Amino acid sequence: MEREAELDWIRRFLAHLEAGTTDLAASELRLPSSIFTSAEHCSQERDFVFRRQPAVACLSCELREPGDYLTLRIGEVPVVVIRDADGRVGAFVNLCRHRGGPVARGRGRAEGGHLRCPFHSWTYTVSGELAAIPNAEAGFDSIDRKEWGLRRLACAEAAGVVLVRVEGDESIDASEALRGVDPDLRAIDLPNYHHFETRETEWKCNWKLLLATFLESYHVFSLHRESVHPWYFSHPMVPDAFCGNLRFPVARRTLADLANQPESEWHLADHATIQWFIAPSTLISYTRDYLLLWRFYSPSPNRSEVVTSLYSAQLNDAPETRGRLTKAFDGQMRIAGSEDFSLQETIQVGLDSGALPEVVFGRNEVGTQVFHQGLIDSLARRDREGGIRA
Ligand code: FES
Ligand SMILES: [Fe+2]
Structure with a gap:
């Protein structure tokens, strides 16, 4: 105080x-x-x-370095919060855009700067973009990968606290x-x-x-x-x-x-x-x-x-x-x-x-x-x- x-x-x-x-x-x-x-x-x-x-997802100290992530549920929504390469914390729905696999589990650091879904290895950057669809042959030729990143959630960091809201696009007013x-x-x-x-x-x-x-x-x-x-x-x-x-x-x-x-x-x-x-x-x-x-x-x-x-x-x-x-x-x-x-x-x-x-x-x-x-x-x-x- x-x-x-x-x-x-x-x-x-x-x-x-x-x-x-x-x-x-x-x-x-x-x-x-x-x-x-x-x-x-x-x-x-x-x-x-x-x-x-907005819910308190975690403290900033849990995401000290770029690539550090942790998973949680807010309400029933599975969420991953992760610090990106520029040091900003982002939050995403922790569901692979293919068929809903978890792209992260527990807490840790994204290997090679990527999150990977265990089901078919779709891979996402720490900023949530879809980076790779390995071994799919021509299976997803017609999708625009820019549109198929992880679903981003409103997120803010202030006073050492990370806030996330799972509905609504407007930004979070952390001071409020x-x-x-x-x-x-x-x-x-x-x-x-x-x-x-x-x-x-x-x-x-x-x-x-x-x-x-x-x-x-x-x-x-x-x-x-x-x-x-x-x-x-x-x-x-x-x-x-x-x-x-x-x-x-x-x-x-x-x-x-x-x-x-x-x-x-x-x-x-x-x-x-x-x-x-x-x-x-x-x-x-x-x-x-x-x-x-x-x-x-x-x-x-x-x-x-x-x-x-x-x-x-x-x-x-x-x-x-x-x-x-x-x-x-x-x-x-x-x-x-x-x-x-x-x-x-x-x-x-x-x-x-x-x-x-x-x-x-x-x-x-x-x-x-x-x-x-x-x-x-x-x-x-x-x-x-x-x-x-x-
Ligand atoms: S559900 Fe994630 S790669 Fe298939
Ligand atoms: Fe008590």
């Missing part, structure tokens, strides 16, 4: 702590349970949230997508990080239930009574909202000690896990040692796919470093999985029964309100604009 924003946040937190208060929204937010259970709502989110808003969180991300110098590991998990519940567990710490005193609460505050919660994006540091108990120290000694990262939510479905969680990038998606209302990547600025090949990061990753996944996410699976079963028609988000749950309101606004824009844009 920039210095003034950091000091301002700590001042607000300490004032709340002394007064026994927390940030409050104007009112409670009541929402129908069907947003977590309805197939129609789920397909609206797929079509008008996931496909028509990263509104509010952009200066914080620049301050932690993401291009200096290194990718350590990515884990994919599946859960039997809606993606919004999972993501929302990061956006309030109100539950910490209860659900994480033994595991987290001894070290972290449940309240005060001091989220900063930026038109749907959020900054939400979760404070360690040591932060209270700063009240007795001069402001020049105040460093938030020593006393908090700083989280940023980038609408619609990405969460970044930052500590001094490492950073986690979480992406969420539901292919059906009560199923979620979660992709979690760990990065560190201090990564090296020393076994101690790798062991420490693996242990940290295991610990984060264990608490999220066994405490937060498994409870959401139980909640989903209950909501699927139809026995609880609505849920409520309190005035103290500002972060979760901002998250849900952003989704409501996206779908409302779709309705107003006749389904053309979200």
